[in-house]
Amino acid sequence: NKGIMHACGHDVHTANLLTTARILQEMKEFWEGTVMLIFQPSEEKFPGGAIRLIKAGILENNPVKALLAMHVSPEIECGKIGMKTGNFMASTDEIYITIKGKSGHAALTHSFVNPVNIAAKVLIDMDEAFRSSAPDNFPSVLTFGRIIGEGKTNIVPNDVYLEGTLRTFDEEWRKTAHKIIKKTATDIAKEHKGDAVVKIANGYPVLINNEEITNICFEAAKAYLGENKVESLFYRMTSDDFASFSQLIPSLLYRLGVKIEGKELNLHSPTFDINETALETSPGLMAYFAINLLYNLKKDE
Incomplete structure (x- = not known):
């Protein structure tokens, strides 16, 4: 083929x-x-x-x-x-996050909630929260490889989509990491007047x-x-x-x-x-x- x-x-x-x-x-x-x-x-x-x-x-x-x-x-x-x-x-999970904002003209900052900025902060803060909480007696990885925000140079989009993977070697820590991912995304989005929908597809153990x-x-x-x-x-x-x-x-x-x-x-x-x-x-x-x-x-x- x-x-x-x-x-x-x-x-x-x-x-x-x-x-x-x-x-x-x-x-x-x-x-x-x-x-x-x-x-x-x-x-x-x-x-x-x-x-x-x-x-x-x-x-x-x-x-x-x-x-x-x-x-x-x-x-x-x-x-x-x-x-x-x-x-x-390692175990592997697929992470899908939708950051919801409000679309608007890029010049009219009072008229939109920018999901691009929220997504950037989510990624940075989530990485810090994950690293500071991860046990040090085995490796763990949280990596995002895809970010999509279909706006324009002068248009802020309604949504930004993030896709990543979580890998680790301990099932209990895996569950804790899921909670950290969900809490970080939703808390930061709400803090900036947006919203976050987090879906974690449980993969291989x-x-x-x-x-x-x-x-x-x-x-x-x-x-x-x-x-x-x-x-x-x-x-x-x-x-x-x-x-x-x-x-x-x-x-x-x-x-x-x-x-x-x-x-x-x-x-x-x-x-x-x-x-x-x-x-x-x-x-x-x-x-x-x-x-x-x-x-x-x-x-x-």
């Missing part, structure tokens, strides 16, 4: 899982248990494919002890992987990598790839709807290095590309993870 591309690697994820399935099938006499492969749609469009599958009963109809997911990372050297135990990827599952796979990866091929990662402010699974089942999402040396090819950019040699080892690694988890989790019963 014109104007459409794989800019996040989901074609790679699909190819990887198909090949993993083939490897496990060819090795079926060497392992016991059941492996379910989930080809999930719509990771990037709210509310996400994961929650749709959960609501359809995929976990109820197929009792699951552990879940694995992989995502490509162009910043990690090809041939390496990275993972982190505990909270790994925090993605949690289970400690036991992560440790089993970390050691397995060192055995499969080599001691120096497994990196310990930090918090990622990006989000993934696999988080919905991770809230219910012990899970691990790890990152696959696909870096092309000498090139900066970021996810979601028009120049994104991968080093395809990563697929020479990645499906085998995922199969190895699955077999190790089957063995270790059965041993713990």
Whole structure:
């Protein structure tokens, strides 16, 4: 389709899982248990494919002890992987604010309530309130990337629209941040004779990598790839709807290095590309993870 591309690697994820399935099938006499492969749609469009599958009963109809997911990372050297135990990827919410004023001629200052000025103050004060209240033991981000005020050089508009995102790693602080956003916008708008309508679209929750599952796979990866091929990662402010699974089942999402040396090819950019040699080892690694988890989790019963 014109104007459409794989800019996040989901074609790679699909190819990887198909090949993993083939490897496990060819090795079926060497392992016991059941492996379910989930080809999930719509990771990037709210509310996400994961929650749709959960609501359809995929976990109820197929009792699951552990879940694995992989995502490509162009910043990690090809041939390496990275993972982190505990909270790994941020929750994400979409913020929509309408600042309502009163339109008028820009020269007649007594005749209008300027929503552009109100919106500017809302953004500045909200940023200050958010930063001063945010806990310092984990990262949080409140960023606005869109502001629309369809006036003219000499016309003050009725409304200004703001759109942004909230990302964090703690569900209680997430709720508090929602209150700060709503209160700041409405209070400042009223103070300047305007009004504010705030809509927060709850997105994906925090993605949690289970400690036991992560440790089993970390050691397995060192055995499969080599001691120096497994990196310990930090918090990622990006989000993934696999988080919905991770809230219910012990899970691990790890990152696959696909870096092309000498090139900066970021996810979601028009120049994104991968080093395809990563697929020479990645499906085998995922199969190895699955077999190790089957063995270790059965041993713990």
